[in-house]
Amino acid sequence: MTRGTDIDCNELVEIVTDYLEGTLDADIHRRVTEHLDQCDGCDAYVEQMRETVRLAGTLRQDELRPEMRDRLLAAFRGWRTDTTPSA
């Protein structure tokens, strides 16, 4: 992107994450905000990136599959039996 000129939509979509993370220079950050005020397409894009993050958070509950949890607990019982034969 050229300094001092407007940001094009195809440039903006590549700095959305830097924008959301708050790591852009203040000047560029301000220009992104201005662009979003005037551009429905980019505004929708940024909103969808936020939605994507929110939806990814809903996957948390199935990160540890029950089968895997059961396998690990079975492994623990096997280990316990091997290490404490008298128990």
Next chain:
Amino acid sequence: MEVRQSRTVGPAVDSADARLVRALRDGDEAAFARLVERWTPTMLAVANSCVPSRAVAEDVVQETWLAVLTGLHRFEGRSRLRTWVFSILVNIARSRGARERRSVPFSALSYDETAPTVAADRFLPSGDEWAGHWSAPPLAWDLPESAALSGEIRSRLRAALDALPARQRAVVQLRDVLGLDPGEVCELLGLEPGNQRVLLHRGRARLRQALEDYMNEART
């Protein structure tokens, strides 16, 4: 191998760690289950950064827990228990990753980190008065709240996440699925902050595209 009787946990150990180690050595299954619930999702994500698939990451994590249990008597508390467990994990994941790379077609692991994340034909071409602006802008989504979210959307999103290149998948899992902050993710994966953001951006962009494809199908 050196064997000592009734080793006690040294004073340098964090007392919560010491209690945990004692509980595990005593065979306390509930304590192990809690630890597994708390750490396994993060461990899976870290393993993902080195291996080509979720299935292999699960193998790596299982192998790690076994190594932790069988090595527990050697844990001396010179580091935090968590640090120790994750260092075992990273060793196992790296050697497994190296083996997979030799046996799996490399295309599954390589990818372009500089290509645009949004297809070029969605923007007006150079020469046009509005070059670089949307020709096919994204249409607004009408999504239910997460509680009412259809299983279909979740499974599509899960499939898109599983299909990401290893490092993107690991970063998105840690940041967006598990909610870790950027500093923690850089530390766990050994990444520079800028690199972490690039991987996050590329991963998120692919997930967004998968959701958009789904929404467009639902509209027709």
